[in-house]
Amino acid sequence: MRKVLYLGCPISRYDGDPASLVDQWRAQPTWNAAAWQMHVTTYAGDSSLDAESFASRVLQSNGPVLLLKPVQHNALTAIQKRISLRVPIFVEEVGDLTQLSQAIGRALTSFENGEPTVPRDVAVALMLMHKLDANHMWAGNAKGYMWSDDLPKGRGFDEDHAGRLGLVISILLRAEILTRKTSRSASKYALNPDRRKDIYTMMRNRRFPDAVHDSLMDNREWISARAIDHCVVAEGHHPRE
Incomplete structure (x- = not known):
């Protein structure tokens, strides 16, 4: 193409x-x-x-x-x-x-x-959020969560960045962008349905609230924006609000 x-x-x-x-x-x-x-x-x-x-x-x-x-x-x-x-x-x-x-x-x-280039942890956060959204992981019942072991395994997430995932998840949990539940001594994650509109805005603009963005910038590594070309949200897309 x-x-x-x-x-x-x-x-x-x-x-x-x-x-x-x-x-x-x-x-x-x-x-x-x-x-x-x-x-x-x-x-x-x-x-x-x-x-x-x-x-x-x-x-x-x-x-x-x-x-x-x-x-x-x-x-x-x-x-x-x-x-x-x-x-x-x-x-x-x-x-x-x-x-x-x-x-x-x-x-x-x-x-x-x-x-252009983007902060690596910002890209990791966007890849994770896009993957959860694409797989309809918005909490609710058990099928609305993704096991932690599955988060870095393809389907929109570049496994080269798996080492950054733990810190990024912690930042997104503190910001209530993600929600977590424990089952069989393992963690599962989903996007927070109470912040659906805000989350789609973050994904669309590639910009997080200042405190979150500053935390994601602490790593000071930058990567090509081509890594998140697939992380696209359609204009006006706020399903099931």
Whole structure:
């Protein structure tokens, strides 16, 4: 499956403007067309764009973002708020094909190098929460809990990070994001159904309450955001609230 570069571009106003440069580049692309495709969004006349729609499109299939100047500040800020922790965002001024090609190259390289990066324990927390949600582990009866031994075993959790799981679970329990019960001398865990809406907000924004986030940052290790590309919550998704 080809990866996607999301390119934002002003409307065409004159020969040699960014829009015409994009058209020329697309006619003779300088990248591996078997590996990459380009999705172009044209700004409105005031250099604005629908940030929510643009961000939602990016999150459907993560890829680097290249926004060509001029782009409205409010729109840019809204896009950065929604997706800057998920994909690299570049804002560039281009005056010729060489500059455009260089800007595209920077965006692709950044994405392929795993940027942006996220705190490792934040990523572990998100992987765990996503796994529990995907398996409908929201407490209730016995089937609403997952045994501790099963938490690091695949199904959305990268076992390379299993060594961080114990501390992360402790942090999430203290914050009442997780709930625990003991059966046959072993622990089982679930997401806290009383905080369902808050939990989906945390998962969607990749941001925890300050005290929780600070605790998850103590490790000071950072990893590629590609590790949590699969941790996606649909907009407005709050089932069984």
